[in-house]
Amino acid sequence: MNKINKSLMAAMLLAALPLSNALACTIDAWTGSPSATAPTANGPQSAESNARYSGLCALSADAGQFVVDNFPGAEGVYRARFYVLTSAVTSAATIFKATASDNGQGATVVSIDLGAGGTSLSFNQNGTSAGTITGLTPGRWYSVEFLYKAYVDAANPGSFEASVAGNVSFTGSIPATPLSAGNTGTIGSAVLGFASGTGPALRFDAFESTRSADTPIGRLCRGDASGDSSLSIADRVAINNEILGNSVVTGQPDCTEDGAVSIADRVCLSNRVLAADTCP
Amino acid sequence: MKKIVAVCALSLFSMVAGANELLLTSSSSKAGATQVSIDFVSDGQAVAFQYNIALPKGVSADQVDLRSCSADLPKQYVGECSVAKGQIIGFVVNDANVPFPAGVLPVGKIGIASAAKLRNLEVLKLEVVGSNAKTLKASVSVDPVK
Numbered sequence: 137m138n139k140i141n142k143s144l145m146a147a148m149l150l151a152a153l154p155l156s157n158a159l160a161c162t163i164d165a166w167t168g169s170p171s172a173t174a175p176t177a178n179g180p181q182s183a184e185s186n187a188r189y190s191g192l193c194a195l196s197a198d199a200g201q202f203v204v205d206n207f208p209g210a211e212g213v214y215r216a217r218f219y220v221l222t223s224a225v226t227s228a229a230t231i232f233k234a235t236a237s238d239n240g241q242g243a244t245v246v247s248i249d250l251g252a253g254g255t256s257l258s259f260n261q262n263g264t265s266a267g268t269i270t271g272l273t274p275g276r277w278y279s280v281e282f283l284y285k286a287y288v289d290a291a292n293p294g295s296f297e298a299s300v301a302g303n304v305s306f307t308g309s310i311p312a313t314p315l316s317a318g319n320t321g322t323i324g325s326a327v328l329g330f331a332s333g334t335g336p337a338l339r340f341d342a343f344e345s346t347r348s349a350d351t352p353i354g355r356l357c358r359g360d361a362s363g364d365s366s367l368s369i370a371d372r373v374a375i376n377n378e379i380l381g382n383s384v385v386t387g388q389p390d391c392t393e394d395g396a397v398s399i400a401d402r403v404c405l406s407n408r409v410l411a412a413d414t415c416p
Numbered sequence: 417m418k419k420i421v422a423v424c425a426l427s428l429f430s431m432v433a434g435a436n437e438l439l440l441t442s443s444s445s446k447a448g449a450t451q452v453s454i455d456f457v458s459d460g461q462a463v464a465f466q467y468n469i470a471l472p473k474g475v476s477a478d479q480v481d482l483r484s485c486s487a488d489l490p491k492q493y494v495g496e497c498s499v500a501k502g503q504i505i506g507f508v509v510n511d512a513n514v515p516f517p518a519g520v521l522p523v524g525k526i527g528i529a530s531a532a533k534l535r536n537l538e539v540l541k542l543e544v545v546g547s548n549a550k551t552l553k554a555s556v557s558v559d560p561v562k
Contacts, residue, residue, distance in 0.1 A: 361549075370550075376513055412503055
């Protein structure tokens with residue numbers, strides 16, 4: 137399986153920074169041309185308290201702001217997963233699109249729109265609706281993962297499928313549906329952000345993409361504040377440290393997925409430990 | 417003389433190597449119930465610990481009495497416990513992130529009301545955590561069910 141990773145965190149760049157610097161959030165890993173006014177990467181280490189799902193940073197995008205990944209190269213099989221902190225957008229907002237050419241240009245192969253009010257996600261492939269998932273709550277983190285396989289021929293019609301999960305207990309999915317002839321678009325770039333629409337800012341985190349048709353990327357472990365892929369009392373202590381302002385955790389402390397790290401997350405995590413929950 | 421030296425050396429080793437230690441002491445009542453006393457020996461660095469004990473064979477969840485599992489804790493600490501997925505799970509934490517004082521910390525008691533002949537309790541997991549959320553060395557001492 138070939139894997140195309142694109143982390144919003146500056147983790148890959150940390151080695152290049154002087155150790156005395158605070159860990160920096162940056163969008164430098166996104167190789168394409170961002171919007172004219174680029175979104176910002178920031179996190180709780182910033183002067184303001186900013187939400188992120190995992191690690192130290194998230195992408196904050198006002199209307200019209202987005203980043204671009206030019207790594208894909210005419211991909212006929214493309215899987216991507218990201219987290220979005222929704223908002224009550226005032227008009228439908230395109231939060232992701234994969235296009236045929238670099239820098240978000242060319243035909244749109246896949247697009248994902250957050251509906252007005254922030255309560256639904258609509259998926260499109262090659263200009264055709266692939267389905268809508270409803271019942272989301274604005275102001276909550278959701279993971280969005282989709283798999284696009286281009287139509288090749290009658291024996292290999294390709295397919296599109298998607299799954300959404302978040303706000304602790306919400307799940308929704310679009311089952312794999314074969315494509316009809318003509319849906320042959322291949323992907324040359326991916327756009328993530330608030331590409332179109334209006335409304336309050338959106339935040340994004342933990343973007344990953346692969347060429348795998350078989351292996352889901354999956355969700356990160358909710359409440360795993362220490363980032364060790366297990367849920368234990370160590371995560372409660374780590375969340376406490378962030379609440380107390382002692383340190384910022386590098387895992388997923390927002391157990392309630394409400395966009396804030398608070399005592400509620402401590403209780404949430406404790407409940408998961410007491411229920412013997414395990415990380416996926 | 418050599419024997420005395422060996423005994424002293426062993427004692428010293430246990431004091432250093434088992435600095436954080438979970439103590440489970442079991443006793444049986446005439447009615448066939450078992451009471452497990454839980455104590456924790458802290459090295460003065462721990463702010464939290466979690467234990468997972470296998471539900472003894474033949475014991476169902478509703479035969480486990482957790483009402484006093486953290487009853488002996490000082491008020492400034494939080495203790496919770498549960499039975500889930502075949503385990504008795506408990507933790508104690510100082511949410512102010514101040515380490516427990518070095519020495520013995522009484523935690524509480526768990527009651528197991530079962531006619532089943534209990535074997536020694538099996539501790540599946542013991543995690544002791546310092547103020548930086550990193551795990552500390554720890555050991556378990558389980559007194560046999562009498």
